[in-house]
Amino acid sequence: MSNPEAIPEAIPEAIPEANREVHQQANREAHQQANREAHQQANREAHQQAESAYFSVQQLTKCFGGIPAVQDLWLEAKAGERLALLGPSGCGKSTTLQMISGVLRPDTGKIFLEGRSLNLVPPEGRDMALVLQKGLLFPHLSVGENVAFGLKMRRIGRAEREKRAIAMLDQVQLGGFAHRRPSELSGGQAQRVALARALVIQPKILLLDEPLSALDANLRGNMQELILRLQEEIGVTLLVVTHDQEEAVVISDRIALMFEGRLRQVDTPETLYQQPADETVARFFGGVNFFTATAEAHKLTLAGGDILTTAYPQQGAVQVTIRPERIHLLADQICGTNLLPVTVIQNRFIGTQRHLALKTAAGLNLRAWVPPSLNFAVGQSAFAHLPPDALWCFPASDASVSMRVSDLSASVY
Amino acid sequence: MxxxxxxxxxxxxxxxxxxxxxxxxxxxxxxxxxxxxxxxxxxxxxxxxxxxxxxxxxxxxxxxxxxxxxxIGLIGIMGDGSLSLAAYQQVLSSRAFWQSLQLSLYIAIVATALSTFLSIGLAVMLQRAGRWASFACQLTLPIPHLVGIAGILLLLSPSGLLSRVLFSLGLIASDQNFPLLVNDRANLGVLIHFVWKEVPFITLILLAVLRGIQPELGMQARALGAGPWQCFWHVTLPLLKPGIISASLIVFGFVFGSFEVPFLLGSTTPKTLPILVYEAFTNVDLNQRSVAIALGLMLSLISMTSIAIYLWLGSEKPFGRWFGRSWEAQNKT
Known part of the structure; x- marks a missing residue:
């Protein structure tokens, strides 16, 4: 062994921490760069579409005690669109919603609705309705008075507002509940009353802040259906804030994904699932398979020497991901391309699916969600087919970090 | 078998x-x-x-x-053991009683209303302030009424501090020009004392109630189209109502039956009911004893009645559920 080779062996022991920091730094800068580019593009578009966009938010920023909660946020929505603001708790999505509704004043930024700037418009003049978590009905008013509240504030006569409130209650399947007290309602009923209370004022935009998080799973499904049905009937533009990606996927046409006060990706649910912008996005949507490769157009060369074909051309070092439900597991070698020989190392039955952990001959860990009828014993050999259109890759800016994370997660599973 | x-x-x-x-x-x-x-x-x-x-x-x-x-003469030193309503007759036929009742009610109602209104404003303004606000409110609570009365006499009487300051500044020619604020016919001194003493008390209670109201309710009201004033009127005030009622009820009862404040600061010619009771009770003529007791009983009765009326007025929908009825009627059709 010569000296020049001995030194690099010693270094990885000494600097993994420093390495990680450098990578994180690079990561952050890359995101900022991506953000900036996205904004510049959005800016150009905003100038072009200033009239055409029904609702837009530009450069929205809010700090609490010097700590940024929302940074430089750009968003647009078409009339009648369903848009979800998705992110982990504390990412600034509720703050954004409050600034849009007007109860919170942004530090900088502009909000437009139908070409009108809303910055100086108080919340009551914005033609928006906000539904908060748990419904939050006024405890001193009956259900009917709660629904009629917005109309009363608009000085609509009693007979008219009672008629409209009762019609709205019928629409949320709560006819005959008008004289009840809010304390007599169940959580789901309260949430429906809150929805009726918001819709009865015929807002241009309906803002929902975690509307279903306090309900149990069954009720949540019903409420989602109700919200979607009412939205289709009324045609109101919908802006939903949620931390639940499944809810966001079901309810919305487009999802705006936020992390740490910044928008990361705004796309359709399908795109976010199949073509995430980076590993964080992929992981947020339940992505578990990540590995590095070198790309030459459609050809991916894996670290272990395996060669895969992808439908999406890339160049250089890339991070590859595939949804676990897109991996096919075959007992025999039927077709030739994108087939990796694997060993099943874990088999978990979860009712509707079977979660398998696989290891390729080259030592790559993969997780596959297969139909429950495909029962592979632990230790059994099989072939994993990775369809080319399911193999998505993005530049490996944070390759080594994610490798380490995925190794960790693999060892946990 | x-x-x-x-x-x-x-x-x-x-x-x-x-x-x-x-x-x-x-x-x-x-x-x-x-x-x-x-x-x-x-x-x-x-x-x-x-x-x-x-x-x-x-x-x-x-x-x-x-x-x-x-x-009613059944028990007692002067009574002969037979039933007689003479004491009540004497009370109800005397002009002084009706004047005193009027004055007592006037002081109690005005002092309660003034301190309640001021307290609501103060509590709403102090709502977002920290703990020091509650502390500042509590500051006057342990001061006895007598000390407060002495302070008001020293400050507001014709020879008091304020009068002397104004005189030395040349704003009034003599202490005779200083407006009469103590022992005056309008009982301004009494009202000032009660407002000074009761505003912190009501504010303290209202602050506790206000802090218990979810702040999101205000946000929700604004987002449904209520202006700041509508939000206060239709959300904050109704939610504050139980606190307002109980606090002002305590104040009303206390002020109505209070003796030392109107005795020392109040007007001299019509006296409040408690003073009337005191004077009749300490009268050298022992025949007045039964009158004093009759007066005292009437004072208690009036006090209890007004509290009952107050509670009824403050209850939810005292005049029938008008609005609620219309909801039910619509539901049936």
Whole structure:
């Protein structure tokens, strides 16, 4: 062994921490760069579409005690669109919603609705309705008075507002509940009353802040259906804030994904699932398979020497991901391309699916969600087919970090 | 057959004894507990209240009964043991009583209303302030009324501090020009004292109620189209109502029955009812004793009646559920 080779062996022991920091730094800068580019593009578009966009938010920023909660946020929505603001708790999505509704004043930024700037418009003049978590009905008013509240504030006569409130209650399947007290309602009923209370004022935009998080799973499904049905009937533009990606996927046409006060990706649910912008996005949507490769157009060369074909051309070092439900597991070698020989190392039955952990001959860990009828014993050999259109890759800016994370997660599973 | 039945009988005897033993096992011990748990919860609550209520009932109610007996001449030094309503007749026919009642009600209503309005404003403004606000509010609470009265006399009387300052500044020619704020006919001094003393008290209660109201409710109201003023009027104030009612009720009852403040700061010609009672009670003419007691009983009666009226007015929808009725009517159609 010569000296020049001995030194690099010693270094990885000494600097993994420093390495990680450098990578994180690079990561952050890359995101900022991506953000900036996205904004510049959005800016150009905003100038072009200033009239055409029904609702837009530009450069929205809010700090609490010097700590940024929302940074430089750009968003647009078409009339009648369903848009979800998705992110982990504390990412600034509720703050954004409050600034849009007007109860919170942004530090900088502009909000437009139908070409009108809303910055100086108080919340009551914005033609928006906000539904908060748990419904939050006024405890001193009956259900009917709660629904009629917005109309009363608009000085609509009693007979008219009672008629409209009762019609709205019928629409949320709560006819005959008008004289009840809010304390007599169940959580789901309260949430429906809150929805009726918001819709009865015929807002241009309906803002929902975690509307279903306090309900149990069954009720949540019903409420989602109700919200979607009412939205289709009324045609109101919908802006939903949620931390639940499944809810966001079901309810919305487009999802705006936020992390740490910044928008990361705004796309359709399908795109976010199949073509995430980076590993964080992929992981947020339940992505578990990540590995590095070198790309030459459609050809991916894996670290272990395996060669895969992808439908999406890339160049250089890339991070590859595939949804676990897109991996096919075959007992025999039927077709030739994108087939990796694997060993099943874990088999978990979860009712509707079977979660398998696989290891390729080259030592790559993969997780596959297969139909429950495909029962592979632990230790059994099989072939994993990775369809080319399911193999998505993005530049490996944070390759080594994610490798380490995925190794960790693999060892946990 | 007989042998068979005899055996059966014997067996039954044994089983019956066993059953009996089993039945009464631990019954005596559990019986009281079992009965207590079986009681209606409302009745349980009343039963638990009984010791406290009986003490109050004996001391207060007994006292009232004794007073009633004295006022109608059944008990007492001057009475001959026969029933007579002369004392009540004397009270109700005297002009001084009606004037005093008017004055007492005027002071109680104006002082309560003023301090309540000021307190609502103060509490809403102090809502977002920190703990120091509550502390500042509590500052005047432990000061006795007598000390407050002395302070007001020193400050606001014609020879008081304010008058002297204004005189030395040349704003008034002499202390005769200083407006009469103490022992005046409008009882301004009394009102000033009560407002000074009761505003912190009501504010303290209202602040506690305000802090219990979810701040999101205001946000929700604004987002549904309520302006800041509408939000206060339709959300904050109704939610604050129970606090306002109980706090102002305490103040009203206290001010109506208060003696030392109108005695020292109030007007001299019409006197408030408690002063009238005091003067009749300490009169050298012992015949006045029954009048004093009759007056005192009437004072209690008026006080209780006004509190009942107040509670009724403050209750939800005192004049029938007008709005609620219209909802129900629409539901039926």
């Amino acid at each position: 007989s042998a068979k039945s005899g055996r059966w009988k014997g067996r039954w005897k044994g089983r019956w004894k066993e059953h009996w033993k089993e039945h009464w096992k631990g019954r005596w011990k559990d019986e009281w507990k079992w009965r207590w748990e079986d009681l209606n919860p409302t009745f349980q609550a009343y039963l638990l209240l009984l010791p406290a209520v009986s003490i109050v009932g004996l001391l207060f109610g007994g006292g009232l009964l004794l007073a009633l007996g004295q006022s």
